[in-house]
Amino acid sequence: MAKGVKILERKFCDIEKQLSGFIAFVDTFVEDDKEVLSFKLSQFDRLNAKYESVKEEIFTSLSDLEFNNFDGKITTCNEHIEKLEVRLKSLNLKYSKNNNETGSNAVSNVIKPCFRLPELSLPQFNGDIETWFIFKEQFKEIIENCGLNDKQKLQYLQSCLIGIAKHVQTVDDTYDSLFLALEQRFENKRLIINKHINALLMLKYEKFRDDSNVELRNLVDTCTKHLRALKLLKIEHNTFSELLLIQLVMQVLDTETKRLFEMTLESTDIPKWDDFLAFLNKRCLFLENLPSAGTKDKQNFKDSPRHKSFILHTDANVDKNCKLCSLNHDLYNCDKFKNMPVRERFRKYVVAFSSDIKKMFRQIKVQEHQQDFLRILWRPSPEEDIVSYRLKTVTYGTKPAPYLATRCLLQLAHEGKNKYPLATPVIENSTYMDDILSGADDITTAKEMQRQLIGLMKEGCFHLYKWSANSEELLKDVPTENKEFLFNENDELVKTLGLSWRPREDTFMYQMNLQEVPVTITKRTVLSFISKLYDPLGLLQPIIIRPK
Numbered sequence: 048m049a050k051g052v053k054i055l056e057r058k059f060c061d062i063e064k065q066l067s068g069f070i071a072f073v074d075t076f077v078e079d080d081k082e083v084l085s086f087k088l089s090q091f092d093r094l095n096a097k098y099e100s101v102k103e104e105i106f107t108s109l110s111d112l113e114f115n116n117f118d119g120k121i122t123t124c125n126e127h128i129e130k131l132e133v134r135l136k137s138l139n140l141k142y143s144k145n146n147n148e149t150g151s152n153a154v155s156n157v158i159k160p161c162f163r164l165p166e167l168s169l170p171q172f173n174g175d176i177e178t179w180f181i182f183k184e185q186f187k188e189i190i191e192n193c194g195l196n197d198k199q200k201l202q203y204l205q206s207c208l209i210g211i212a213k214h215v216q217t218v219d220d221t222y223d224s225l226f227l228a229l230e231q232r233f234e235n236k237r238l239i240i241n242k243h244i245n246a247l248l249m250l251k252y253e254k255f256r257d258d259s260n261v262e263l264r265n266l267v268d269t270c271t272k273h274l275r276a277l278k279l280l281k282i283e284h285n286t287f288s289e290l291l292l293i294q295l296v297m298q299v300l301d302t303e304t305k306r307l308f309e310m311t312l313e314s315t316d317i318p319k320w321d322d323f324l325a326f327l328n329k330r331c332l333f334l335e336n337l338p339s340a341g342t343k344d345k346q347n348f349k350d351s352p353r354h355k356s357f358i359l360h361t362d363a364n365v366d367k368n369c370k371l372c373s374l375n376h377d378l379y380n381c382d383k384f385k386n387m388p389v390r391e392r393f394r395k396y397v398v399a400f401s402s403d404i405k406k407m408f409r410q411i412k413v414q415e416h417q418q419d420f421l422r423i424l425w426r427p428s429p430e431e432d433i434v435s436y437r438l439k440t441v442t443y444g445t446k447p448a449p450y451l452a453t454r455c456l457l458q459l460a461h462e463g464k465n466k467y468p469l470a471t472p473v474i475e476n477s478t479y480m481d482d483i484l485s486g487a488d489d490i491t492t493a494k495e496m497q498r499q500l501i502g503l504m505k506e507g508c509f510h511l512y513k514w515s516a517n518s519e520e521l522l523k524d525v526p527t528e529n530k531e532f533l534f535n536e537n538d539e540l541v542k543t544l545g546l547s548w549r550p551r552e553d554t555f556m557y558q559m560n561l562q563e564v565p566v567t568i569t570k571r572t573v574l575s576f577i578s579k580l581y582d583p584l585g586l587l588q589p590i591i592i593r594p595k
Contacts, residue, residue, distance in 0.1 A: 052113055058101045059120060065094050066127045067264070067335055073134050074328060081142040088135050095128055123265055126272060133185050136167070140188065169203060172229075173210035177242060179233040180279045182207075197222045236280055243273040250295050260334030266299065267327045289320040296323070304330055396486025398493040399553065400516035401543045402500070403531075404481040408448060410508045411441040411455050421445070449480065459507040470499035483511070484543055493521055515541045517553040545581050557587060 069091060072080070105117050169189065172182040186207065190200055200222040208215070208229075215232055217224040247270070270292070274284065284292070297305060308326055312318060368374065369381045413421060421438035441451050460474035473496065477485035483500070487493035493516075504511050513531040516522050522530055531541055540547045540556055547556040557580060565572060573594050580587060 051108060052116075055101065055105055055109070055117070059105075059117065062094065062098050062101065062124065063120070063261075064335070066124065066131070067332070069094075069131050069135075070127065071328070071332065073131060073138075076138065081138075084135075084139050084142060088139050091131060091135055095132070098124060098128065120261075123268065126268060129181070130272070130275075133181070133188075136185075137188060140192065169207050171207050171209050172212050172233075174212040174233065176233045176235055176239055177276075179229075180239070180276065183230075184279065201225060240277065240280055240282060243276050247273050247292065247295065250299055260331055260337075263300075263304070263327065263334060264331045266296065267324065267331060270296065271324070284320065286317065290317065292320060293318060293323050296327075397488050398490055398516065398518045398521060399484075399486035399550075400493065400497065400514065400518075400521055401485075401531075401541065401548075402483045402511045402515075403513040404483070404504065405510040405512050407452050407481040407509065408441045408443050410510075411452060412439055413441060453480065455507070459503065459509075463503045463506060467499040467503040469496045470503040473500060474503070479544060482544060490518055490520055493518065497521060515543070515548070515550050517550045545583065555584075555586065557582070 069087070072087060102121060105114065105121070109117070167189070170182050170185040172178065172186075186204070190203055195203070201220070204222060204225055205213075212229065212233070215225070215228050217228045250266070250269070274292075277284070297308075300308075307330065308323070311322075311326055369376050371381055372383050374381070418437045418439055421442055423436050423438060424433050425436055426433045441448050456474055456478060460471045464471040469492070473483060473485045477483060485496070487496055501511055512529040514522055514525045514529055515531045539551075540549055542548075547558060548554075549556050559576065559579065564576070577591055577594055580591065582588070582591065
């Protein structure tokens with residue numbers, strides 16, 4: 048499938064390059080080029096047929112993820128082809144009409160082509176008011192110059208209407224009455240003008256990558272499309288509007304393109320839009336002629352050798368001191384570490400404790416000018432009116448809530464680092480959302496750390512509760528209502544960050560309900576039970592690996 052996507056990308060790239068050539072031909076068209084106009088038109092029809100074939104292949108053979116890479120390109124190509132078709136046909140009709148008038152008074156010795164051109168398809172209108180004027184111009188240009196009677200024109204017009212436009216009704220079953228009804232329904236000039244002007248004003252929010260010929264071409268085409276539409280609506284641009292438009296586009300351009308444009312200005316005169324547009328078109332052609340990074344890599348790939356040399360640099364100054372005795376050896380080679388009991392080798396802190404910040408989000412007030420963005424509608428009963436309430440604190444469930452809460456805790460720790468030196472690193476490194484999980488190597492340090500944590504949190508209007516610890520002495524001064532674990536006869540478990548901790552024994556517990564095991568054991572059943580074991584520390588991996 049990856050190979051098929053690459054082939055489609057090459058075909059599409061070839062179509063885009065040919066379209067750029069047609070755009071350059073139309074933009075620089077002079078009367079001397081009329082001799083090749085019919086040939087260019089036939090070339091364009093073949094390109095259009097090729098484009099439709101490639102587009103159909105993209106729609107039918109690619110997945111949704113792969114199609115996303117072509118979606119924007121297809122939209123751009125559709126706009127280019129639509130504009131090119133109108134301009135080429137208009138030029139061809141204009142000069143073919145002049146040739147017919149000249150040929151009627153003289154003998155023509157022109158050799159007719161031996162091939163047959165494909166029939167031109169009429170444009171369609173689906174009820175989109177933004178495309179109405181383009182459809183109107185194209186349809187009248189083609190139909191009203193063919194010498195058709197009213198019934199024939201009506202039939203052609205009805206065949207071109209799709210979607211909501213197809214349901215427009217008239218009193219008289221005539222071509223003029225149907226066209227008038229369409230104009231009354233879809234020719235909302237004020238709305239269309241506002242849409243095109245807003246689209247031009249939104250150009251300043253476009254993201255433009257340096258030296259991107261595709262993005263620059265899209266920018267030029269977008270400006271041309273909206274200005275042409277405004278011109279069809281009899282809205283001509285003047286010097287002031289040209290200056291505004293140039294400034295809008297300049298805000299989007301990269302620094303190099305801006306610099307090159309300034310170099311083209313030979314005086315202090317006000318630049319004109321036509322000159323600016325001509326410069327952008329030349330810049331597009333220049334960037335399109337440059338070899339892209341993807342092409343360069345593709346050409347060098349076949350010639351590059353399969354074997355590559357690597358240089359490995361090893362830093363000889365790596366600190367290999369033992370973390371326990373500070374001598375020059377690894378921890379696993381330390382005799383002092385090997386002589387320690389397994390329990391002491393395993394754990395980090397002798398005294399461990401956990402706590403929870405009560406209603407953390409509700410303790411953080413939102414600035415008053417931001418409170419209007421947090422509103423809820425509420426009424427105590429269906430009989431009462433709905434009342435709008437402002438939420439003055441950080442609201443659980445909103446996207447920025449976790450960041451705001453965590454950021455406030457970090458700021459509180461930063462401001463209290465001198466007064467509470469033991470509590471600050473706990474907030475910065477041992478806190479996840481509203482859960483605190485830390486410890487110390489002795490009970491004295493642990494109690495001082497607990498005292499500082501309570502004091503620091505109280506300065507931020509936070510209350511710590513649900514205290515648990517593996518030391519009864521650490522919980523002695525904590526009120527009963529603020530304890531989650533009591534040192535009594537019951538064998539209590541405490542949930543901390545998804546794990547079951549038994550503080551009395553200072554051990555982690557894993558629970559599994561084997562009564563749900565079905566009579567018939569399958570691979571899926573085994574994997575289902577394995578996945579129910581939450582083991583982020585990997586303590587059960589020697590056991591889990593066997594059923595896996």
